[in-house]
Amino acid sequence: MAQLPNGWEMVVGLEVHTELKTATKLFCGCANAFGAAPNTQVCPVCLGLPGSLPVLNEHAVDLAMAIGMALHCTIAPSTFHRKNYFYPDMPKDYQISQYDLPINSRGYLDLPDGSRVSIERAHMEEDTGKTTHLGGSGRIHGADRSLVDYNRSGVPLVEIVSGPDIRTPEQARAYAAELRGILIATGASDGRMEEGSMRIDANVSVRRPDAPFGTRCEIKNLNSLRSLQRAIEYEALRQIELIEDGGTVRQETRHWDEVAGETSTMRTKEEAEDYRYFLEPDLVELAPDEAWQQRVRDQLGPMPAARRAALSALLSDPQPAQLDAIEVVVDLELDEYVLAAAAAQADVAIALARAANEVAGNLESRGNLTTDAFSTTVLMEQRGELSATQAKTVLGDLLVSGGDPVAVAAARGFEQLSSDSLSSTVAVLIDANPDEWQRYRDGDDKLAQFFIGLVMKATKGQANGKAVIAELQARR
Amino acid sequence: MKSAVDIARDVNAGASAVEELERSLASIRSRNDELNVFLHVDEEGAYAAARRVDEIVAAGGNAGPLAGVPVALKDNLCTVGVPTTCSSKILDGWRPPYNATVVDRLRAAGAVPVGKTNLDEFAMGSSTENSAFGPTRNPLDPARVPGGSSGGSAAAVAADMTPLSLGSDTGGSIRQPAALCGLVGVKPTYGSVSRYGLIAFASSLDQIGPFAKTVADAALALEVIGGYDPKDSTSLNEPAPQLLATLEGGVAGRRVGLVRELVEGSDDDVTRSVARAAEVLRDAGATVVELSIPELTLGLSAYYLIAPAEASSNLARYDGVRYGLRVDAEDVAAMNEATRTAGFGAEVKRRIMLGTYALSAGYYDAYYGQALKVRTQMIAAFARAYADVDLLLGATTPSVAFAFGSKTNDPMAMYLNDVFTIPTNLSGEAAISIPFGTGEADLPVGVQLLGPGRSEPTLFAAARVLEVAEGR
Numbered sequence: 044m045a046q047l048p049n050g051w052e053m054v055v056g057l058e059v060h061t062e063l064k065t066a067t068k069l070f071c072g073c074a075n076a077f078g079a080a081p082n083t084q085v086c087p088v089c090l091g092l093p094g095s096l097p098v099l100n101e102h103a104v105d106l107a108m109a110i111g112m113a114l115h116c117t118i119a120p121s122t123f124h125r126k127n128y129f130y131p132d133m134p135k136d137y138q139i140s141q142y143d144l145p146i147n148s149r150g151y152l153d154l155p156d157g158s159r160v161s162i163e164r165a166h167m168e169e170d171t172g173k174t175t176h177l178g179g180s181g182r183i184h185g186a187d188r189s190l191v192d193y194n195r196s197g198v199p200l201v202e203i204v205s206g207p208d209i210r211t212p213e214q215a216r217a218y219a220a221e222l223r224g225i226l227i228a229t230g231a232s233d234g235r236m237e238e239g240s241m242r243i244d245a246n247v248s249v250r251r252p253d254a255p256f257g258t259r260c261e262i263k264n265l266n267s268l269r270s271l272q273r274a275i276e277y278e279a280l281r282q283i284e285l286i287e288d289g290g291t292v293r294q295e296t297r298h299w300d301e302v303a304g305e306t307s308t309m310r311t312k313e314e315a316e317d318y319r320y321f322l323e324p325d326l327v328e329l330a331p332d333e334a335w336q337q338r339v340r341d342q343l344g345p346m347p348a349a350r351r352a353a354l355s356a357l358l359s360d361p362q363p364a365q366l367d368a369i370e371v372v373v374d375l376e377l378d379e380y381v382l383a384a385a386a387a388q389a390d391v392a393i394a395l396a397r398a399a400n401e402v403a404g405n406l407e408s409r410g411n412l413t414t415d416a417f418s419t420t421v422l423m424e425q426r427g428e429l430s431a432t433q434a435k436t437v438l439g440d441l442l443v444s445g446g447d448p449v450a451v452a453a454a455r456g457f458e459q460l461s462s463d464s465l466s467s468t469v470a471v472l473i474d475a476n477p478d479e480w481q482r483y484r485d486g487d488d489k490l491a492q493f494f495i496g497l498v499m500k501a502t503k504g505q506a507n508g509k510a511v512i513a514e515l516q517a518r519r
Numbered sequence: 520m521k522s523a524v525d526i527a528r529d530v531n532a533g534a535s536a537v538e539e540l541e542r543s544l545a546s547i548r549s550r551n552d553e554l555n556v557f558l559h560v561d562e563e564g565a566y567a568a569a570r571r572v573d574e575i576v577a578a579g580g581n582a583g584p585l586a587g588v589p590v591a592l593k594d595n596l597c598t599v600g601v602p603t604t605c606s607s608k609i610l611d612g613w614r615p616p617y618n619a620t621v622v623d624r625l626r627a628a629g630a631v632p633v634g635k636t637n638l639d640e641f642a643m644g645s646s647t648e649n650s651a652f653g654p655t656r657n658p659l660d661p662a663r664v665p666g667g668s669s670g671g672s673a674a675a676v677a678a679d680m681t682p683l684s685l686g687s688d689t690g691g692s693i694r695q696p697a698a699l700c701g702l703v704g705v706k707p708t709y710g711s712v713s714r715y716g717l718i719a720f721a722s723s724l725d726q727i728g729p730f731a732k733t734v735a736d737a738a739l740a741l742e743v744i745g746g747y748d749p750k751d752s753t754s755l756n757e758p759a760p761q762l763l764a765t766l767e768g769g770v771a772g773r774r775v776g777l778v779r780e781l782v783e784g785s786d787d788d789v790t791r792s793v794a795r796a797a798e799v800l801r802d803a804g805a806t807v808v809e810l811s812i813p814e815l816t817l818g819l820s821a822y823y824l825i826a827p828a829e830a831s832s833n834l835a836r837y838d839g840v841r842y843g844l845r846v847d848a849e850d851v852a853a854m855n856e857a858t859r860t861a862g863f864g865a866e867v868k869r870r871i872m873l874g875t876y877a878l879s880a881g882y883y884d885a886y887y888g889q890a891l892k893v894r895t896q897m898i899a900a901f902a903r904a905y906a907d908v909d910l911l912l913g914a915t916t917p918s919v920a921f922a923f924g925s926k927t928n929d930p931m932a933m934y935l936n937d938v939f940t941i942p943t944n945l946s947g948e949a950a951i952s953i954p955f956g957t958g959e960a961d962l963p964v965g966v967q968l969l970g971p972g973r974s975e976p977t978l979f980a981a982a983r984v985l986e987v988a989e990g991r
Contacts, residue, residue, distance in 0.1 A: 087617050091836050093610070093718040094597040094619060096751050125832050127878075131851055136835030189851065191840070319878035321887065324723035324829060326752050 053279040054248045054256055055209035059222055060202050061232040062240040063106045069169045069199035070097030077238050081192035089197035091134030096325050103199040104331060106231040107167045108339045110201055111147030113225045113346050114162045120330035121146040123323040128316045132172035132191050140168035142320050154217045161206035170198040212272040219243060219268055224347035224374055236267055243271055247278040258292040262306055264299045274299040278306050347373050354381055357391040368399035375403050383414035389421040397421060401438040411445040420448040427510035433457045457505055465506060469514045472497045484519055491515055520679040523588045523736040536572040536587030540565055540631055543589035546680045554656045556674045558594050560634035561601050568631040583629030585743055590625055591675035591684035594635035595642055597716040598622055605718050606650035607640045609862030610843045619716020621685060621727050621744040628743040633681060636671025640864045642692055642720040644668050645936040648927055649866045657700060659962060663920040666696030673700040676730045683740050684730045689720050690822050691940025693728045694952035698915035698965020701954040702730050703737045708972045709947035710755040713748030719833040721826035724944040734983045738762035760975045768980040771804030774908040780815040781913020781939050788958030789914045796955050796966045797912060799988040814900035817893045818942040823934060824890035827874030834871055894945045901946045905971045910981055914939050915952040915965035939967060948972050953982045955989060
């Protein structure tokens with residue numbers, strides 16, 4: 044966005060909740076999977092039945108620590124507290140969460156633009172169930188009836204709280220995107236915002252540069268990077284207008300309405316719940332020893348920033364479009380294709396383009412495409428054995444049904460265009476167009492395009508443009 | 520009625536578990552209407568369990584250390600398909616889909632759970648007068664209370680309905696009714712018996728334990744129900760203590776501290792019984808020293824902040840949404856309120872309010888936070904005492920069983936009944952109450968032996984010395 048009016052500056056901190064990709068829930072053995080029939084993944088523990096007790100899932104601790112390590116946090120002995128409030132989708136009417144002693148604290152996240160956002164904490168907690176309100180406004184007040192699905196109850200979450208270091212909506216978006224990449228890279232989360240596995244709340248205030256922080260509002264319900272960016276911008280402008288009109292900002296929780304494009308009051312500070320936090324007596328201190336931490340550290344692969352750097356180092360002078368392609372490739376975890384192609388001495392620029400477009404466009408079936416097959420296809424394209432169009436078609440076929448690129452090209456009939464066949468086609472076309480050929484021989488390079496067009500027409504687009512030029516030059 | 524040890528031995532030798540059950544059921548039938556001990560008798564389940572025991576033995580097997588022993592369960596222990604009420608209207612109609620770990624262990628050991636016993640609602644009380652289903656009467660004098668909160672489980676054994684029962688002890692709820700009904704009652708070391716399936720009152724204080732007529736029966740029961748349970752994160756990762764093997768080990772060479780604060784304010788008969796117990800232990804070769812632990816007098820105040828605070832959270836789930844009572848109203852919040860207003864009794868409401876207040880912003884430090892500090896001091900004070908002595912000795916309750924209604928209008932007088940038992944819950948350590956002498960109206964007096972965590976073998980051997988001195 045453009046600068047804020049009249050020299051105002053926004054101050055933003057983000058709270059990102061991510062569901063952890065564990066097989067089972069945080070405190071019981073129920074499956075942690077999205078999309079099952081309502082109330083089929085429940086047991087006495089995650090339904091909070093009388094007498095049931097929580098037992099901490101160690102794999103959730105692994106993933107929480109992996110997030111902390113990727114964010115350069117200090118990992119320390121931690122405890123669980125109860126956050127008490129009544130809500131029908133919370134079976135115990137309290138949430139087990141970490142409070143004054145979180146597992147991860149004091150880290151940071153470096154963004155691609157070079158800025159650094161501090162991380163205050165990344166703590167573990169359990170998710171609630173999901174309520175669907177029927178009738179009325181679709182919110183709890185005024186609904187005719189409410190249905191609760193407890194499948195999500197007890198799903199492990201990590202809440203990552205940034206410092207108030209973000210100054211623009213773009214930076215907020217970049218932070219969320221970078222964090223999402225890290226969550227995916229650690230294996231902690233699938234980062235699917237549309238399924239709610241990553242949810243963002245934004246704390247927004249405005250101030251004059253170097254003045255103390257203003258009163259903040261917390262914006263809920265930010266379900267996409269776009270919503271995040273729009274909501275922050277809207278909220279900052281709302282606060283500025285309010286202050287400039289002589290008003291003051293009230294500390295409150297606000298709801299983002301994606302359709303209307305505006306925030307509205309959910310509850311004021313006075314209406315805020317007193318959560319009566321106290322130490323969860325059903326759990327003991329969590330103090331992962333050095334061996335446990337090391338085990339997690341050893342399994343941690345490179346993070347997105349390092350992977351982007353590794354890919355761009357393969358290019359001598361990366362262009363903006365190529366940097367974008369690198370971002371896509373890293374985001375979708377397609378690095379292995381580009382790295383394999385580079386190792387096979389294939390052209391990195393071609394590999395990057397094919398990975399960021401053809402492979403990225405068929406992510407679900409990427410399992411069919413081996414890195415070897417990908418590298419071979421890129422090599423065939425760069426040697427002129429396949430045109431760009433043909434190479435894309437071959438990759439498409441490989442993604443659908445796997446196999447060997449040479450065989451796939453043969454089955455498509457692409458191999459006829461090997462040099463012999465191209466050579467005879469070019470010879471025939473030169474004979475048929477002697478005037479144009481003479482002008483080309485006299486130095487009019489533009490006529491190369493004329494011949495390429497004829498060759499493409501004759502071969503139904505299967506020729507490689509560079510190979511045609513090479514053939515023309517050889518005969519010039 | 521035969522002891523649990525004798526029943527198990529005889530049943531494993533071929534005596535009929537079904538006949539033993541029938542004796543138990545007959546006894547229940549003859550006095551349950553008068554005493555209101557059982558809220559639910561599970562005849563069908565009990566017969567099935569007894570028959571299975573008999574089949575195992577008939578096939579030449581051993582049916583376990585509690586083969587054919589009828590057992591009564593406090594109605595805050597979850598039992599599959601059998602109503603589990605906590606003596607509260609709020610759990611109306613609820614049948615648990617799972618067993619408490621202790622119930623599974625009893626059944627695996629051949630025990631025959633016969634039914635669920637009355638308690639003060641959600642284990643909050645010291646007389647069983649706070650049950651939504653009416654009070655239980657003391658079998659030794661039906662005009663008096665059996666104590667509480669595990670009054671039903673105590674009365675079941677005292678009335679010879681079952682030789683064994685299980686209760687839960689949060690501030691004395693096993694030891695106090697054991698004392699008032701003339702029984703052995705044990706509050707085991709926190710974490711030594713799984714709490715999985717015990718409906719929580721105050722999670723950091725609750726512990727399941729047995730009632731029995733003899734120290735040996737209590738030891739046998741604890742050996743069966745104790746030991747590590749992966750379903751309870753606060754469970755100690757070690758096997759149940761072996762108690763019977765060292766039961767006759769005596770107290771020779773032990774140092775016992777007679778604690779002034781655990782006797783002060785008691786009736787004379789009670790004070791005399793404790794003094795005589797000290798003599799008996801001394802005669803058996805122990806060194807008895809008198810000592811003072813002033814921190815113990817702070818226990819009651821700390822307890823009545825910590826326990827209600829945890830209870831206010833533990834009992835939040837009874838909101839009418841998922842199970843039990845629901846009183847419909849125009850929206851969810853109103854339904855929650857109407858359900859809880861109708862479903863909880865006065866004492867439960869009092870403690871929920873007290874606990875909510877103690878945890879509230881602005882009051883936490885002065886109340887709950889302060890209570891936690893007292894608890895820490897109490898743990899340190901016990902540790903100092905146990906650096907010098909092996910066991911502590913005192914009274915279990917200041918008086919013998921009291922009459923109905925005598926303390927119901929004065930919560931503080933009722934709370935004072937637990938003044939000697941509460942410190943052990945706060946410290947998470949072990950204690951046992953054993954009947955020793957009599958007081959007013961020839962009613963039994965309970966003497967309490969306390970030990971550090973995991974001291975059960977020593978405690979049981981000392982209790983056995985007192986039992987032998989009483990001619991049992």
